Amino acid sequence: MGSTISxxxxxxxKCPLPLQASLNPLVMTALTDSQLSTFQEEGYLIxxxxxxxxxxxxxxxxxxxxxxxxxxxxxxxxxxxGQQRLVLWNSAGEDLWGAIARSNRIVNTMExxxxxxxxxxxxxxxxxxxxxxxxxxxxxxxxxxxxxxxxYPDMGSxxxxxxxxxxxxxxxxxxxxxxxxxxxxxGRFGDQTGADPERVKEAAKVMELVYVELDPGDTLFxxxxxxxxxxxxxxxxxxxxxxxxxxxKHNNPYKDSHHxxxxxxxxxxxxxxxxxxxxxxxxxxxxxxxxxxxTTGAGKKTEA
Ligand SMILES: O=C(O)CCC(=O)C(=O)O
Numbered sequence: 001m002g003s004t005i006s007x008x009x010x011x012x013x014k015c016p017l018p019l020q021a022s023l024n025p026l027v028m029t030a031l032t033d034s035q036l037s038t039f040q041e042e043g044y045l046i047x048x049x050x051x052x053x054x055x056x057x058x059x060x061x062x063x064x065x066x067x068x069x070x071x072x073x074x075x076x077x078x079x080x081x082g083q084q085r086l087v088l089w090n091s092a093g094e095d096l097w098g099a100i101a102r103s104n105r106i107v108n109t110m111e112x113x114x115x116x117x118x119x120x121x122x123x124x125x126x127x128x129x130x131x132x133x134x135x136x137x138x139x140x141x142x143x144x145x146x147x148x149x150x151x152y153p154d155m156g157s158x159x160x161x162x163x164x165x166x167x168x169x170x171x172x173x174x175x176x177x178x179x180x181x182x183x184x185x186x187g188r189f190g191d192q193t194g195a196d197p198e199r200v201k202e203a204a205k206v207m208e209l210v211y212v213e214l215d216p217g218d219t220l221f222x223x224x225x226x227x228x229x230x231x232x233x234x235x236x237x238x239x240x241x242x243x244x245x246x247x248x249k250h251n252n253p254y255k256d257s258h259h260x261x262x263x264x265x266x267x268x269x270x271x272x273x274x275x276x277x278x279x280x281x282x283x284x285x286x287x288x289x290x291x292x293x294x295t296t297g298a299g300k301k302t303e304a
Contacts, residue, residue: 030105031112039113043179043226046212047219050105051160055273056217062096063162063240066280069125072287082134082232085127088288089281090260092120092244099276101244102268106158106219110246113221114154118246119265121145121155122288125162126241128170133233135170137194140178141245142224143186149253153183155224155246161214162240169239170231172220175200176208179225195227203227214241258288 031045039045051059063069069087076084092101100106101123110118128134142153165171181203185196194200212220222228233239247253252262 030108036112039221039223042176044174044176044212044220044222045113046214047109047221048215049217050219051100051217051273053217056162056215058096058273058277059100059160059242060162060216060240062280063125063242068281068285068287069127073125073127074288076134078134078136078232080135080232083129083132084134084136085129086124086288087127088122088124090120090122090258090286090288092123092265093281093285095279095281095285096273096276097123097242097281099268099272099279100160100242102265103273104267104270106244107246107265107267109221110156110158113156114246114248116154116248116250117264118248119260119263121245121247122259123242123244124288126243128230128233128239130169130233130236130238133170133239135232136228136230138175138197138200138227138229139186139194140184140225140227142183143195145224145247145259146183148257148259149255150247150251151254152248152251153179153223153225154248154251157222157224157243157245159212159214159220159222160242160244161216161218162242163238164216165212165214165239165241166235166237167211167213167231168235169237170233170235171214171239172212172228172230172241174210174212174222175203175227176210178203178207178227179223181225181227183225184227194229200227 035045073085073087076086078084092098101120107118141157142155145155159172163169181199184199186194189197214220247262249262
């Protein structure tokens with residue numbers, strides 16, 4: 001049975017000033033014990049309005065005017081007539097996208113959730129256009145990241161709603177607490193690429209299916225072993241989501257891959273997003289080219 005959940009907001013802006021001032025940004029503790037244990041128990045945490053209305057507007061307008069999201073997008077065929085569009089880049093640079101990926105509010109939260117310094121692993125814009133937007137099969141991100149030489153699943157993503165993400169336009173679905181399964185086998189099963197469908201079917205009998213409906217600016221933090229998927233977008237509304245992914249310092253990959261090894265991340269204060277305004281990608285951003293990606297087939301849906 002599906003449900004939509006809502007957890008208490010983290011109010012960074014309501015944090016008393018003396019407390020903010022006394023905290024080193026690297027060790028800032030903004031999550032409550034209950035939020036931390038929610039993440040540990042359920043594998044995810046939803047923070048409503050992590051980005052305020054003005055920031056969410058900046059994000060949405062920038063996303064829709066950023067030419068790279070047109071020019072650099074790859075169409076991933078879902079095998080059921082839909083097309084998922086994905087733009088992926090490794091660097092968190094001096095632009096709006098970098099300001100979001102390096103924002104204290106995301107990075108400090110990740111560091112608290114994973115108990116270590118984190119670095120930017122990559123970011124991506126997941127685009128589901130109205131009526132044609134494709135589905136994603138059940139998978140764990142660590143199902144793929146494992147192949148990049150990361151020993152531990154101590155990795156996670158911040159999934160930020162650019163448009164409203166609803167059941168109708170194909171919001172993310174998760175199996176609550178499925179991160180506790182550990183890494184499930186991933187590969188090609190019949191016509192599907194993703195997590196072993198037999199395991200997923202059994203997991204779905206004992207774990208709750210949650211539709212993660214989000215308003216613009218709401219953010220879902222989730223563990224790399226959390227099983228997730230999404231439906232096609234059969235509605236008239238677009239469903240764009242920005243996903244910033246992080247690895248922990250202690251999990252520095254033992255071999256090179258198409259995503260970076262540990263590179264210290266320079267965090268930015270909360271004001272940076274508004275200051276950066278609609279500063280779009282700088283020249284030289286390293287967009288993902290699936291044709292040059294050794295761990296995935298060109299354009300096949302094997303990348304997360
Ligand atoms: O955007 C979605 O619905 C899912 C995206 C996803 O799972 C991924 O990029 O790994």
